[in-house]
Amino acid sequence: MANYEQRIGIKQWAEADRPREKLMLHGRRQLTDAELIAILIGSGNSEDTAVDLSKRILASCNQDLDVLGRLEVKDLCKFRGIGEAKAISIVGALELGRRRKPGTTAKVRIGGSEDCHKEFSPVLTDLPHEEFWILLLNRANEVIVKHQVSKGGLTGTVADPKVIFKIALEHNAAYVVLAHNHPSGNLKPSAEDITLTKKLVAAGKLLDLYILDHLIITNKSYFSFNEEGLL
Known part of the structure; x- marks a missing residue:
């Protein structure tokens, strides 16, 4: 036929x-x-x-x-x-x-928020708009991949949970670290940031994909949800 x-x-x-x-x-x-x-x-x-x-x-x-x-x-x-x-x-x-970028083929191991900041800083600083990224880790807390989820305007960007977990599942990740930047330089999380984080943490538990942290990054510093007890 x-x-x-x-x-x-x-x-x-x-x-x-x-x-x-x-x-x-x-x-x-x-x-x-x-x-x-x-x-x-x-x-x-x-x-x-x-x-x-x-x-x-x-x-x-x-x-x-x-x-x-x-x-x-x-x-x-x-x-x-x-x-x-x-x-x-x-x-x-x-x-x-x-x-x-000379380096080693050894995987980067994440031990805390400072390590996460080092991974995200090259892609989330000096931007005139907001972007949302995720860092995917294996069970040994080693970096699998860093992935951009969305790109927005000066005051916000949309991070779709379905997209985030689809990417994580495709890479067989065990843990996820969230990050987005604030071009304004304000490190304080918005109400929307807190709500989204709680939603992702709850959804991740159902999928055995645990959210280890959510970083807000500015050109000079960062805010860690985990360190502030907001996860």
């Missing part, structure tokens, strides 16, 4: 959903790892879009960019649709990222 389903290529997607256009419209932080890799490789194959192909590559590395960064050109060329030129682009880009 004929197959009437046709693969929808990236060029047929809504403009805002294409990786390059998405980066131009919303900034690089809005893109997933797969979308960033898709920009590097440019196109997929007859069966997969560039994004789908990138997802398969990441899945083979257990979603770990450090593992991906250790692959050689010949390893990447094993994926259908990845030739030498595309493989070299991926290897070169990841090597540049490694040189930009």
Whole structure:
């Protein structure tokens, strides 16, 4: 029987959903790892879009960019649709990222709010608008990934609990740390901040995904819900 389903290529997607256009419209932080890799490789194959192909590559590395960064050109060329030129682009880009911020492949372990602040500070300071991020940890309190949940205006941003827990479940996280910034410099949590935190803590317990802390970050300091006994 004929197959009437046709693969929808990236060029047929809504403009805002294409990786390059998405980066131009919303900034690089809005893109997933797969979308960033898709920009590097440019196109997929007859069966997969560039994004789908990138997802398969990441899945083979257990979603770990450090593992991906250790692959050689010949390893990447094993994926259908990845030739030498595309493989070299991926290897070169990841090597540049490694040189930009030298470090170790060892996972970062979170021991308290100060450690959380160190993780969030690079992405939540010096912003003219509010953003909401989450830090996902495994059962050893090691960082799995840091993820932007939403981006708002000067006075607020919306953090959808469904989105937060969907991301956490996809990464098999055990613990979640919440964070958002206050561009005004005011560290005091709003009534909305407190209500949202309580809602997320309660929902997390039902899913065995425990909220360890919620940080409010300004350019000069931070406020910890955990340290203030507000969890």
